[in-house]
Amino acid sequence: xxxxxxxxxxxxxxxxxxxxxxxxxxxxxxxxxxxxxxxxxxxxxxxxxxxxxxxxxxxxxxxxxxxxxxxxxxxxxxxxxxxxxxxxxxxxxxxxxxxxxxxxxxxxxxxxxxxxxxxxxxxxxxxxxxxxxxxxxxxxxxxxxxxxxxxxxxxxxxxxxxxxxxxxxxxxxxxxxxxxxxxxxxxxxxxxxxxxxxxxxxxxxxxxxxxxxxxxxxxxxxxxxxxxxxxxxxxxxxxxxxx
Ligand SMILES: Nc1ncnc2c1ncn2[C@@H]1O[C@H](COP(=O)(O)OP(=O)(O)O)[C@@H](O)[C@H]1O
Ligand SMILES: [Mg+2]
Numbered sequence: 220x221x222x223x224x225x226x227x228x229x230x231x232x233x234x235x236x237x238x239x240x241x242x243x244x245x246x247x248x249x250x251x252x253x254x255x256x257x258x259x260x261x262x263x264x265x266x267x268x269x270x271x272x273x274x275x276x277x278x279x280x281x282x283x284x285x286x287x288x289x290x291x292x293x294x295x296x297x298x299x300x301x302x303x304x305x306x307x308x309x310x311x312x313x314x315x316x317x318x319x320x321x322x323x324x325x326x327x328x329x330x331x332x333x334x335x336x337x338x339x340x341x342x343x344x345x346x347x348x349x350x351x352x353x354x355x356x357x358x359x360x361x362x363x364x365x366x367x368x369x370x371x372x373x374x375x376x377x378x379x380x381x382x383x384x385x386x387x388x389x390x391x392x393x394x395x396x397x398x399x400x401x402x403x404x405x406x407x408x409x410x411x412x413x414x415x416x417x418x419x420x421x422x423x424x425x426x427x428x429x430x431x432x433x434x435x436x437x438x439x440x441x442x443x444x445x446x447x448x449x450x451x452x453x454x455x456x457x458x459x460x461x462x
Pocket of ligand 2: 278279280
């Protein structure tokens with residue numbers, strides 16, 4: 220790939236990674252709100268990254284843009300060697316359903332469905348047949364320690380377990396990147412730590428995991444912490460000691 224505006228270190232071939240180049244976001248208004256300011260960063264395959272910062276610092280906006288749910292006002296988001304801003308909307312949503320998983324603070328499970336069906340339903344638009352959807356859903360539930368709860372409905376599960384079902388739904392389609400926006404925000408500390416533990420396992424298995432949190436204690440459990448303040452990156456540290 221010889222695109223001169225591509226991140227310099229990219230090979231453009233097989234590695235899946237995430238790069239932001241000069242990403243800005245301005246919400247129109249009087250005055251306009253400059254929510255992200257010239258954000259440039261690279262995230263390598265399999266990294267386990269926390270994005271930390273106080274409320275209103277632009278974390279959710281940055282995650283929506285990294286996940287191609289929202290477009291930047293300036294700059295470009297590269298995913299796996301692809302400049303996402305140059306894709307059409309249909310191609311972008313294809314990229315999203317094939318490569319990206321999302322987890323939110325609210326679990327968004329369907330109350331009438333079992334854990335297994337909640338997870339399997341997440342793969343409906345990937346062209347995977349029903350039998351394989353069920354098999355993959357069971358495998359994904361197993362990865363978050365819930366294979367014994369596959370036939371439970373959300374009301375029969377704790378908050379932490381419901382969030383683990385949501386994580387299983389997000390990883391069942393085998394995304395290359397998993398984004399989570401305050402996934403522990405509705406949980407107590409012990410359940411939150413367990414969520415981080417499962418997310419770390421997912422990153423160790425090769426999926427890039429990017430998690431937003433305003434909780435510094437939880438952020439300390441990540442391999443890399445990117446700090447955001449007033450829409451700008453003010454810190455980017457990696458853990459020095461491997462655990
Ligand atoms: N769709 C929007 N329109 C206008 N302003 C927005 C919109 N979304 C977020 N904002 C504003 O952008 C700022 C950053 O919000 P957000 O990205 O949600 O921060 P965080 O997730 O760190 O709390 C806030 O001031 C918020 O009010
Ligand atoms: Mg937020």
